[in-house]
Amino acid sequence: MENIIVLNVNYKFGDMEGTIHPVVLRDKNEMILVDCGYTGFMSIIEDAMRTENLDCNKLTKIVITHHDHDHMGALADFKHKYPDVKIVASEIEAPYISGEKKSLRLEQAESLQSTLNEEQKQFGRAFCDILKSVKTVEVDEFVHDGEVMNWCGGCEIVGTPGHTPGHISLYIKNKKTLITGDAAALENNQLVIANPQFTLDVENANKSISKILDYDADTYICYHGGVYKKH
Incomplete structure (x- = not known):
């Protein structure tokens, strides 16, 4: 039993308003x-998992592709409710996820404040407050x-820097x-840079x-946009 379930x-x-697509990897030993x-999305992700007949209590790991708030905002809630779940990330992203280093997205947002008009600054301040509220x-x-991890018969970690x-x-x-993750988004049936205005x-x-x-892949699952079939 090796399954990839797109939520x-x-x-x-x-x-x-929108749709995001977290993914669950499931095999006989793991549910990732x-x-x-x-932030605040744990319950709707749990609901999406239940819709796919997945028992959240069987979660073994949460992989965070990068430290943006729309990818790790609910992480602290998951860890609190499911304390045995292991958190997995790249060594480069880990200090931002743990709070050891300041969020690069927050640094970017703060640095842009001086370039904004007054109306935009109001939005910018609100965005900074959202980023500051993310629990590490x-x-x-x-x-x-x-x-290569032993998940689902072999899962390769692919370093895809740029967005972060x-x-x-x-x-x-x-x-x-x-x-x-956010290495690509699906727009108009094409893989494109996700949020180029935020790409570091x-x-x-x-x-x-x-x-x-370049990978031998037929299917690309984009967090923003969903499933793209190459052939």
């Missing part, structure tokens, strides 16, 4: 959630580019499936999209 999590967050939504969590296990420096994607070889290193982000497209 469809519909949300309203402030003035925004990849990314976990905004210690990372239990570091993973690295090229490392330590961003990772996941490649499940025997399913020819790649979970992109566009040059590396472009290299990372090229890198994941």
Whole structure:
């Protein structure tokens, strides 16, 4: 039993409405959630898992592709409710997830404040407050580019820097499936840079999209946009 389950999590967050796509990897030993939504999203992710007949009490790991608030916002709630769950991330992202280092997204947002008009500054301050409110969590296990985990018959950690420096994607070889995180978003049936205005290193982000497209994958699961079929 090796399954990849794409969750469809519909949300309203402030003035925004949309859908995010966390992913569950399940085999006989593990049930792994990849990314976990905004702050306060645990219950709707639990509901999405139950819809797929998944028992949240069987979660063994949560993989965080990077430290943005829409990917790790609910992490502290999950860890509090399911304390045995191990948190997995790249060694580069881990200090931002744990709070050892200040969020790069918060640094970026604060640095942009002086360039905004008064109306935009109001939004900018609110965005900074949202980022500051994200609860940090210690990372239990570091993973690295090229490392192959024994999840779902073999899951390769793919270093995909650009959106953030330590961003990772996941490649499940025997399913020819790649979970992109924010290394790519699906727009108009094309894989594109996710939120280029927030991408910290566009040059590396472009290299990372090229890198994941070079994999022998038929299916790409994008956190923003859903499932893309290559062929």
